[in-house]
Amino acid sequence: xxxxxxxxxxxxxxxxxxxxxxxxxxxxxxxxxxxxxxxxxxxxxxxxxxxxxxxxxxxxxxxxxxxxxxxxxxxxxxxxxxxxxxxxxxxxxxxxxxxxxxxxxxxxxxxxxxxxxxxxxxxxxxxxxxxxxxxxxxxxxxxxxxxxxxxxxxxxxxxxxxxxxxxxxxxxxxxxxxxxxxxxxxxxxxxxxxxxxxxxxxxxxxxxxxxxxxxxxxxxxxxxxxxxxxxxxxxxxxxxxxxxxxxxxxxxxxxxxxxxxxxxxxxxxxxxxxxxxxxxxxxxxxxxxxxxxxxxxxxxxxxxxxxxxxxxxxxxxxxxxxxxxxxxxxxxxxxxxxxxxxxxxxxxxxxxxxxxxxxxxxxxxxxxxxxxxxxxxxxxxxxxxxxxxxxxxxxxxxxxxxxxxxxxxxxxxxxxxxxxxxxxxxxxxxxxxxxxxxxxxxxxxxxxxxxxxxxxxxxxxxxxxxxxxxxxxxxxxxxxxxxxxxxxxxxxxxxxxxxxxxxxxxxxxxxxxxxxxxxxxxxxxxxxxxxxxxxxxxxxxxxxxxxxxxxxxxxxx
Ligand code: DMJ
Numbered sequence: 001x002x003x004x005x006x007x008x009x010x011x012x013x014x015x016x017x018x019x020x021x022x023x024x025x026x027x028x029x030x031x032x033x034x035x036x037x038x039x040x041x042x043x044x045x046x047x048x049x050x051x052x053x054x055x056x057x058x059x060x061x062x063x064x065x066x067x068x069x070x071x072x073x074x075x076x077x078x079x080x081x082x083x084x085x086x087x088x089x090x091x092x093x094x095x096x097x098x099x100x101x102x103x104x105x106x107x108x109x110x111x112x113x114x115x116x117x118x119x120x121x122x123x124x125x126x127x128x129x130x131x132x133x134x135x136x137x138x139x140x141x142x143x144x145x146x147x148x149x150x151x152x153x154x155x156x157x158x159x160x161x162x163x164x165x166x167x168x169x170x171x172x173x174x175x176x177x178x179x180x181x182x183x184x185x186x187x188x189x190x191x192x193x194x195x196x197x198x199x200x201x202x203x204x205x206x207x208x209x210x211x212x213x214x215x216x217x218x219x220x221x222x223x224x225x226x227x228x229x230x231x232x233x234x235x236x237x238x239x240x241x242x243x244x245x246x247x248x249x250x251x252x253x254x255x256x257x258x259x260x261x262x263x264x265x266x267x268x269x270x271x272x273x274x275x276x277x278x279x280x281x282x283x284x285x286x287x288x289x290x291x292x293x294x295x296x297x298x299x300x301x302x303x304x305x306x307x308x309x310x311x312x313x314x315x316x317x318x319x320x321x322x323x324x325x326x327x328x329x330x331x332x333x334x335x336x337x338x339x340x341x342x343x344x345x346x347x348x349x350x351x352x353x354x355x356x357x358x359x360x361x362x363x364x365x366x367x368x369x370x371x372x373x374x375x376x377x378x379x380x381x382x383x384x385x386x387x388x389x390x391x392x393x394x395x396x397x398x399x400x401x402x403x404x405x406x407x408x409x410x411x412x413x414x415x416x417x418x419x420x421x422x423x424x425x426x427x428x429x430x431x432x433x434x435x436x437x438x439x440x441x442x443x444x445x446x447x448x449x450x451x452x453x454x455x456x457x458x459x460x461x462x463x464x465x466x467x468x469x470x471x472x473x474x475x476x477x478x479x480x481x482x483x484x485x486x487x488x489x490x491x492x493x494x495x496x497x498x499x500x501x502x503x504x505x506x507x508x509x510x511x512x513x514x515x516x517x518x519x520x521x522x523x524x525x526x527x528x529x530x531x532x533x534x535x536x537x538x539x540x541x542x543x544x545x546x547x548x549x550x551x552x553x554x555x556x557x
Pocket of ligand 1: 120257258314369370371427431454455456
């Protein structure tokens with residue numbers, strides 16, 4: 001995939017991109033400046049009353065019981081904004097924020113936090129910003145940055161470790177930052193809660209040289225994977241002490257979403273074949289048991305029978321994930337359905353009952369979620385189809401029309417009335433604005449391959465972090481010195497898209513299989529069911545099993 005210079009006269013959309021990226025920049029600063037003015041150093045802004053909420057200790061739906069009087073929050077929205085500030089080119093504010101956090105942030109507080117949320121938002125934010133701060137291209141003032149963010153991240157990572165001290169190695173969902181796991185702690189957690197920690201914890205280990213963070217996250221992930229059913233499906237919630245499933249029904253949305261995301265992104269970041277194998281099986285099972293045309297319903301992990309026919313706002317990240325593995329056709333069709341629902345309501349409702357064609361009676365809200373913007377960004381990167389720019393513009397317009405208020409951006413409580421709620425979630429700064437900006441201006445991605453964590457924090461793909469480099473990576477070596485003739489690639493995804501023309505220009509003109517290839521189970525391509533068949537290397541289309549028992553591209557998607 002070649003980057004299109006947004007200011008180039010050759011790009012017929014350059015004017016629109018410039019106009020839209022400026023619009024999104026203003027959106028970000030409206031949200032950020034209001035947070036800094038009315039809520040900082042607390043966690044999140046309440047844009048209607050211009051006050052604050054210390055939500056980190058409440059994330060995951062439980063209120064903190066032991067919050068000390070003098071607690072001023074964890075500056076969550078500032079941490080979440082760090083990488084966005086750099087992407088927008090605001091080095092001065094980034095540096096100011098880093099210095100403030102270095103001098104003032106402490107995790108030694110009697111606060112019971114949700115491990116998953118704190119991992120993706122705080123640890124991920126700090127680790128990503130540390131890497132960006134130490135990247136020479138970011139021109140930070142020499143001398144002012146002395147790894148302070150990494151010191152904070154390591155301290156936080158160490159406070160996470162007691163959560164993994166369970167008979168199964170699966171971590172508790174909740175931990176007190178000062179005192180560790182509290183007595184009679186809840187033993188229920190979600191699949192994403194214990195199965196999507198590997199990017200942040202792995203990165204922390206690579207940066208500090210302390211293997212414990214990566215080890216505990218890997219151990220938990222392997223344990224979780226061992227609990228899959230014979231259909232390669234997982235449930236949504238489980239008990240960390242017994243290792244038993246509690247909720248057997250699952251889909252690709254809440255409670256499970258980032259589990260799938262971290263398998264493929266873990267593979268890209270760390271080059272572990274093990275993650276790729278898990279991902280292949282898990283992905284095929286999702287496509288087989290959850291997918292219904294462009295929609296994804298939920299199913300029982302034991303039987304594969306459909307349980308709930310619901311579209312949820314969180315599912316909208318799935319097309320973006322499909323872009324990473326080159327399943328563009330499927331990504332495109334699902335994305336179109338999500339956008340259709342967005343258009344119908346003006347934003348994406350949290351839950352829509354597909355079987356009743358109606359909104360869920362209590363989940364009619366839209367908390368400024370990023371997932372549709374995220375998938376739109378990925379699909380535009382993969383296809384350069386200007387239609388995705390139109391989608392992005394429409395998302396930006398809706399956000400400004402319905403959710404912008406004087407004090408920031410407010411969530412929508414009810415998409416049927418567009419009544420607002422007094423909450424600007426931190427992911428609006430780390431994800432929603434970031435993906436919209438990158439859709440229109442991807443210059444940040446020009447010279448480095450990044451993957452984005454589930455909270456939108458960029459982590460560079462480094463060959464030194466790979467345990468073993470698969471051939472396809474070596475042949476398209478992203479660390480090689482670029483000559484004038486060599487096109488710049490825009491991101492880690494470029495290895496994953498199809499058709500993979502670029503990858504076919506290997507040494508001696510020998511054809512190289514595209515990275516999205518999934519081989520058939522049997523080398524002779526014989527099969528009993530579609531599950532025995534993989535994904536075609538040039539078209540990235542799922543093969544299916546013919547009547548005669550051979551894998552092939554028998555059906556059009
Ligand atoms: C974010 O915190 C992350 O994207 C997470 O994976 C899912 N929920 C929110 C955004 O909707």
